[in-house]
Amino acid sequence: MSSSTLPPELRARIEEHVESLGFECVDMLFALEGGRRILRIVLDSSGGVVLDECARVSRELGPILDECTDLPAGYYLEVSSPGINRPLTKPAHFERFKGERVKVRLREASEWGRTITGVLGELVDDEITIETPSGPRTVALSQIARARLQRDLDALLKSKRRS
Numbered sequence: 001m002s003s004s005t006l007p008p009e010l011r012a013r014i015e016e017h018v019e020s021l022g023f024e025c026v027d028m029l030f031a032l033e034g035g036r037r038i039l040r041i042v043l044d045s046s047g048g049v050v051l052d053e054c055a056r057v058s059r060e061l062g063p064i065l066d067e068c069t070d071l072p073a074g075y076y077l078e079v080s081s082p083g084i085n086r087p088l089t090k091p092a093h094f095e096r097f098k099g100e101r102v103k104v105r106l107r108e109a110s111e112w113g114r115t116i117t118g119v120l121g122e123l124v125d126d127e128i129t130i131e132t133p134s135g136p137r138t139v140a141l142s143q144i145a146r147a148r149l150q151r152d153l154d155a156l157l158k159s160k161r162r163s
Contacts, residue, residue, distance in 0.1 A: 006030065006039075007070045017064060018043060021057055026082050027089045030075070037075040039065070042082050049081035088147040094123045097149060104130060104139060105146040112137055117150060 006014075011028060018025040018041070027042040043049050043057060058079040065071060088094055088102065102120045116137050121129035123141075130137045 010068055010070055013064060014041065014061065017061065018057060021060060023049065023053070023057065026093075027087045037072055038078050039071070039075050040078045040080070042080055042087065044082050044086070054079040054081065084151050084153060085148050088149065091123060091126070091141060094120065094128050094141070094147075098122065101150040101152075102130065103148050103150045104128075104144055106139065106143050107145045108143070110139075110143075 006028060014028060015025040023043040023045050025041065026044045027040070029040055031038045031040055041057070041061070043054065045053075058077055061077065061079070065077065088097060098120050100120055101118070103115065103117045106114050106116070108114070112132075112134075116130050116132060116139065118130040118132035118137070121131055121136065126141045127138050128141065130139065
């Protein structure tokens with residue numbers, strides 16, 4: 001779902017290395033922020049990701065990225081966890097987070113607008129259903145520019161305190 005200027009071979013090599021270290025590569029893209037190019041790699045694992053693990057993956061990826069001539073000079077590598085409102089970038093993510101609240105930005109405006117927010121439903125034949133206050137919306141994965149969970153931090157903290 002996320003657009004990226006990384007060559008497919010490099011993406012595959014990075015994903016393979018990240019997975020060999022025991023993590024899922026959730027997202028990978030170049031961003032331009034404050035005039036700086038940032039190669040952002042988002043990791044996850046079944047037990048979550050802590051800062052030390054991000055630093056270790058960053059160190060491990062350094063030599064691989066240094067060998068690559070396809071990357072522009074002067075970029076910064078940022079390795080992070082997906083956070084509470086994690087991106088949904090793969091079909092498996094849409095299946096895994098069924099029933100959660102999501103915000104989906106479409107590549108092009110539809111009859112419902114460019115952004116759809118609601119509860120994630122079924123993934124069938126590369127189309128997701130989102131239950132909105134105005135009724136269900138069906139969206140092809142290919143139409144999605146960005147998708148993120150929309151979790152309520154206050155509600156999560158309250159439920160943690162109760163348990």
